Amino acid sequence: MSHTDQQAAYVLHGRPYRDTSLIVDFFTLEYGKVSAVVQGACRPKSKLRASVQSFIPVQIAWRGRNELKTITQAEPVAAMMFLNGDALLCGLYVNELLSRTLQPFDPHPQLYVYYQYVLNELVSGEDIEGALRTFEHRLLDELGYLPELGNQLDDQIYLLNVEQGFAALSGSGVSDKQKPFCFYGWQLNAISDDNYENLQVRRASKRLMRLLIDRVLGHQPLRSRELFQKM
Template identity: 65%
Template sequence: MAERFEQHAAYVLHSRPYRDTSLLVDFFTLEQGRVSAVVQGARRPGSRLRSILQPFVPIQIRWRGRQELKTLQQAEAVGTMMLLQGNALLCALYVNELLQRLLQPFDAHPRLYVYYQYVLNELLSGSDVEGGLRTFEHRLLHELGCLPALDTLDAAQLYQFHPEQGFLLATHPAEQDKPACFWGQHLQSIAVDDYAEPDVKRAAKRLMRLAIDHQLGGTPLRSRSLFKKM
């Protein structure tokens, strides 16, 4: 049976040298999730594909291969590169690294693809960078099944977050100062991605960091190191 070479909407997450003249590229695709592909000859001088396969550019790609590692056949840009600079660029690299590290190959998340486009637009506009990041982190963890339901919690209660068990009632109000403790009213706001209140933003940042670090298994993110250097 002949292979079908379908086109896929995608973004480049990360690329690295592969053998003498090729690249190994991780893509985030609309219908197939994270896909890795060899791009033959992409490091040769004058390669057309090398100029197309840049982060934060919407592209259409085709690949071949029956194994998990594909071979790229074609790539065409369908939009312009987002000119992200400074903190916005670092945040976008952080988002890409999260997808590269946490998504399993060929595990499709079309709704997350839309949220990825959303957070890039928020970073480009600069109107609410922190709210955009928290929304994306929340939706990523939700898609991966790594975050318990937040909208069913009692607004008046204090909860302690356990990555393996979810939210448990705190035993004493004095525990509110612990990093893993959250008020139910803040968690209800996070559930609907309402980050208008500073206290909610701070709670969301703590919660997402705890949940993401647990999924990473203690392995640090390169993008966080760049933040610290900056």
């Protein structure tokens, strides 16, 4: 793939490259994550500078035969979504999550739609927590790390093994060591349907998604999560 034109994309992350350029991780509709050099993006008068900001839908083109491409065109197709406070931190979290978990040139068009959904929800601010849980759920499902959630017995307690999935608990109660990994069937059924109206479901979902995401990320923590904790 030496040259590609007119790809819908969002910026996930950028880092300095040489004196005036950036290496940017883009999330594209058709190609998934694409890393590319944006030459001269740090120059004050660069035409590309305004096009490589987070939360702006852009059309990009690139060239190059290696995995690291070079951007030849980047144009915004809509105004920047203005995120403030918690919504901004959540947006940075979602971007970092995608940048860390997606493999290069592995397309996820359905996940791209959910990414647009979560950004719109962050802008509206009506249910940020529910939108985040929905996005995490769909991300894990797309990447193949989501265990079977639905069709559980409501009053049954299930124990999560992050490698193998859920198993019904039986016998003499739940130990303190097991508690962080235990969920009621009715909670898992609600999470399966992305129904987060119940406070206990919200808490259970946050705990479940963190356990599963931490498995995917390994031992390197998310910087955006550390920023949350500091604030």
